[in-house]
Amino acid sequence: xxxxxxxxxxxxxxxxxxxxxxxxxxxxxxxxxxxxxxxxxxxxxxxxxxxxxxxxxxxxxxxxxxxxxxxxxxxxxxxxxxxxxxxxxxxxxxxxxxxxxxxxxxxxxxxxxxxxxxxxxxxxxxxxxxxxxxxxxxxxxxxxxxxxxxxxxxxxxxxxxxxxxxxxxxxxxxxxxxxxxxxxxxxxxxxxxxxxxxxxxxxxxxxxxxxxx
Amino acid sequence: xxxxxxxxxxxxxxxxxxxxxxxxxxxxxxxxxxxxxxxxxxxxxxxxxxxxxxxxxxxxxxxxxxxxxxxxxxxxxxxxxxxxxxxxxxxxxxxxxxxxxxxxxxxxxxxxxxxxxxxxxxxxxxxxxxxxxxxxxxxxxxxxxxxxxxxxxxxxxxxxxxxxxxxxxxxxxxxxxxxxxxxxxxxxxxxxxxxxxxxxxxxxxxx
Numbered sequence: 001x002x003x004x005x006x007x008x009x010x011x012x013x014x015x016x017x018x019x020x021x022x023x024x025x026x027x028x029x030x031x032x033x034x035x036x037x038x039x040x041x042x043x044x045x046x047x048x049x050x051x052x053x054x055x056x057x058x059x060x061x062x063x064x065x066x067x068x069x070x071x072x073x074x075x076x077x078x079x080x081x082x083x084x085x086x087x088x089x090x091x092x093x094x095x096x097x098x099x100x101x102x103x104x105x106x107x108x109x110x111x112x113x114x115x116x117x118x119x120x121x122x123x124x125x126x127x128x129x130x131x132x133x134x135x136x137x138x139x140x141x142x143x144x145x146x147x148x149x150x151x152x153x154x155x156x157x158x159x160x161x162x163x164x165x166x167x168x169x170x171x172x173x174x175x176x177x178x179x180x181x182x183x184x185x186x187x188x189x190x191x192x193x194x195x196x197x198x199x200x201x202x203x204x205x206x207x208x209x210x211x212x213x
Numbered sequence: 214x215x216x217x218x219x220x221x222x223x224x225x226x227x228x229x230x231x232x233x234x235x236x237x238x239x240x241x242x243x244x245x246x247x248x249x250x251x252x253x254x255x256x257x258x259x260x261x262x263x264x265x266x267x268x269x270x271x272x273x274x275x276x277x278x279x280x281x282x283x284x285x286x287x288x289x290x291x292x293x294x295x296x297x298x299x300x301x302x303x304x305x306x307x308x309x310x311x312x313x314x315x316x317x318x319x320x321x322x323x324x325x326x327x328x329x330x331x332x333x334x335x336x337x338x339x340x341x342x343x344x345x346x347x348x349x350x351x352x353x354x355x356x357x358x359x360x361x362x363x364x365x366x367x368x369x370x371x372x373x374x375x376x377x378x379x380x381x382x383x384x385x386x387x388x389x390x391x392x393x394x395x396x397x398x399x400x401x402x403x404x405x406x407x408x409x410x411x412x413x414x415x416x417x418x419x420x
Binding site for chain 2: 047145186210211213
């Protein structure tokens with residue numbers, strides 16, 4: 001029986017080498033390490049790793065390890081290679097908005113599912129004509145310029161505009177907005193509940209709670 | 214491996230291989246599903262090399278692996294609210310500051326363990342310029358800084374404030390918080406511009 005023969009050889013190797021280096025091969029008769037498994041290995045309970053080398057600062061092409069929770073059996077260890085994934089833990093997308101009605105992006109549905117992703121806005125650029133101040137009594141109003149992302153009906157939306165003032169209708173160049181959206185996968189990042197703090201008219205104070213980190 | 218374990222190993226080895234199917238080995242299990250299946254815990258005193266490891270696929274659900282202080286390999290399960298995540302998005306609503314002015318808002322987030330970056334900030338009230346008859350203009354800024362080992366936030370439209378002083382304003386400030394175990398702090402880089410508009414760093418911070 002072929003398999004038995006192989007088995008006997010393995011055991012033989014086991015005994016012979018145990019006098020010297022105690023190397024064990026499973027599925028191999030020439031173990032390269034103390035234990036050499038020529039195949040897959042399944043551990044039902046915990047795994048402890050005595051010497052785990054640290055990644056040094058010269059290593060650039062290291063990959064993070066992940067544990068798959070929908071494999072059979074559960075727990076296959078895989079590497080996170082962002083090139084083989086459509087969605088990475090952090091996704092960077094550039095946007096340009098042109099032919100805008102005056103300065104107003106009041107509500108743009110970005111379509112990202114708020115149950116799966118957290119969206120942040122970064123690298124915002126305003127290119128074009130200025131919004132002129134307007135007289136407000138004895139003072140001049142600059143309105144309030146807002147660039148933000150927010151969730152509505154479980155989708156991420158974008159607002160970029162001066163909420164109180166408008167670009168003049170005869171502005172020669174108009175406005176282009178550019179922004180980079182950072183889309184975080186909620187499998188790795190957690191969206192914490194909002195912390196509301198009332199400063200009661202003061203310019204300093206302490207947050208009403210500490211985020212549960 | 215002591216003698217008792219060795220014996221167990223050999224016995225189970227036989228029982229599984231004489232089934233005539235695969236040369237599979239079980240330790241503490243008589244039905245190994247892989248070349249080696251351990252029905253318990255594994256401790257590797259030295260290193261572990263995995264020659265063939267699959268890449269995570271789009272339809273996989275997964276968690277990261279980390280090693281704790283006792284060498285155990287643990288998962289980082291973000292779906293469990295009491296467990297750690299790679300990073301956290303925390304939105305702060307700072308209600309009723311001194312008009313539009315937030316000079317020092319203490320988040321109480323530990324600066325020795327975490328980095329806190331502002332990724333978005335906006336104020337919801339109309340502003341007027343309060344000096345020089347309004348000829349100046351102003352842009353908003355918001356910044357996170359460390360004081361007394363916690364992260365603080367400053368936010369303001371300099372020399373501007375609420376047009377209607379009786380209206381209560383709110384800053385909405387979104388922050389990204391992540392562990393210092395995952396990030397490196399490089400401090401401050403000062404680049405003298407010598408009265409020029411273009412310049413260069415003397416060396417890249419990250420090679």
